[in-house]
Amino acid sequence: MGLTSQSTGTGVLDSELRIERSTPGDKVIALAGNPNVGKSTVFNSLTGLKQHTGNWPGKTVTNALGKYLHKGKNFYMIDIPGTYSLMATSAEEEVARDFVCFGKPDATVVVADATCLERNLNLVLQTLETTDRVVVCVNLIDEAKRKKINIDYSGLSKLLGVPVIPTIARKNKGLTELMDAVYEVANKGLVTNPIKITYDNTIEQAIKILEPKIWELVDGRINNRWVALKLLDGDPTLLKSLEKYLGFNLLEDNEMLELLDSAKKHLANNHIKPDQLRDKIVSRLVHIAEDITANTVTFENKQYNYTDRKIDSILTSRTLGIPIMLCLLALVFWLTIEGANIPSGIIANFLFAIETKLTELFMSAGWPEWLHGILVLGMYRTLAWVVSVMLPPMAIFFPLFTLLEDSGYLPRIAFNLDNFFKKACAHGKQALTMCMGFGCNAAGVIGCRIIDSPRERLIAILTNVFVPCNGRFPTLIAIGTIFIGGTAGGAFRSLSSTLVLTAIVLLGIFMTLLVSYILSKTILKGLPSSFTLELPPYRRPQVGRIIIRSIFDRTLFVLGRAVAIAAPAGLVIWLMANIKVGDISLLTYAANFLDPFGKLLGMDGYIMMAFILGLPANEIVVPIIIMSYMASGSMLELEELEDLRNLLVSHGWTWLTGVCVMLFSLMHFPCGTTLWTIRKETQSMKWTLASFAIPTAAGIIVCFIVANLVRLLGLA
């Protein structure tokens, strides 16, 4: 889920997205399209870059750059965010618009969904208004065939005046033809003749008033007709981007300003008010799209969406919608917990057997004791814990989650939950950014760009961390399994940990809503803004691809990050445990200092310190706890996972400690990466601090109440 280096990308007009062409013959290709048309799949198949794809709108939250070689030439391809139109309303759409309009690509590929061509043509037509060099890629033609939708591609190509290439990107079909067409268009081997979009007479006359002067000023650097339309329309964000692109403000020219004035008067005299102009422009485009579709698309089966509606009527039904959602969530957790048990044990045994060998090696080589301590007992052991505790649950959880994502179920979750978000005065798409947060909170925070209203976007950013990310899932699963589940015993073991985990996630969702509501009523006052959510057709997930993708993209990425941070953390812990001031080690000293506070929250000083040291990456919290307990001396050998429970118990853990650790893991400051991302996205230190303080305060309050209530009632 956007866990690549691209997830920290930036606006097109920012200096960071300058493409360095290595030779002058290199071409830059923009990849545009409506959300959820398989654009990212086209991108991945062409460039081989593993950008994560999912069946829900708003996946590409920032520009991804990839490269492919075709007929001996380099093609740099930019995957821009999905957008329905170039008349942007959200930050994300602005990025898309700016690249298509001002990014100066050598060609633009517009990916369209074969099962929903008419709606997709709106963007195609708008793109054709800005540039001649367009290739239309009609993707998902297998889905269309299945739904008995027939498309006349050559007819479509004639009507649009640009190449139209049918593809099935996920099966790599039609991509060579697509690359050929892009090659021709980008190298001007094929001169396109795009459809001329004309508006009613009054608008045409207004355009004519402006065109000559624009031509004179911009010197052919951009389509004058399009600029004329935009000046009449007067969208401030577009005019700003245009000014940046041109390097000067068209409207600073007095003659231009006068012409614009008279053109606007001409419209007003003919009863076209500013708002109506936009309506007329859009209506014209929609009508053209309608005509083109009527001439090129036939539906053999009028009920082509019958199956999807049938599934929806179950998955989003009044009685079953929410129960099914909870059951699916619980099923994913149950499979993860049940499935991870055995491999976790095997990996732990294997890695600790290696530790014994390493120790023997160090002894026989006669290397100093402190070196063995730092490298083996510090770094290696922490690494071994991270891998054995985290790898199995991740390798099961991520593919399952990706499966749900690919099938198209996530937008249904947003649909089911929207009313709650509405009541919390938040944006419905927050449910989607929340789902992104399950992958990675930093990605979730960037994903908030799909929300147009700044107030609601900020709410979504500030509350994203209440969704446990993949760095915290292993912590929750580990504690849930080896501790909470362990107390139940027997067959109920994984069942009870499943229930606990599901409850924790639900609590996270509840906290998201509660905090959103509180923010809406206090520092971020306001009413919910408009919201539309597309429910895309269900798609059969490609199981093989999912397993490979989710293991390589997510599991290994997250594991890699954890390992990179765990090794130095292990070193620090070992040093802290072994450097003594007087009779007390630094570790004990720090833990003792934090202990009263930890106790107040149902935990202890070591746990508190683990959370603090886990700031760079939440993945290492549990390994740090284990390491510090082991370093503090009561138990030095852990043979198998079962011993872990004993280790925790011997340090005074009760079920309450487990619950409080899980609660605090759910609600505490975001990790370093997420904080840095929030700082970047909000451009404000104040909101970054708020994003740190809000979940931490929530965690402290909740843990305090739970711990003291339970103690008061004498339950633990």
Place this chain on the structure above:
Amino acid sequence: MNNQYIPLSLLPIGKKAKVKALTSDGTTRRRMLDLGLISDTVVEALQKSPSGDPTAYQIRGAVIALRSDEANKIMVEAY
């Protein structure tokens, strides 16, 4: 405004209607237009979400969920 027009939010599930007017403005209006909701567009009410709001509509081949607040500002003629 014609009396026989109703807001889209009142269109019963399973029924179709033609869009007659948008009463929203600004960003909301733009969003609606982007979805292709112009005059005479046929819209079908498909399904309500479990809590009754939002509702999913079939609009130009796509399924789009709209909250009642938005659907209230789309005047349609049922048929």
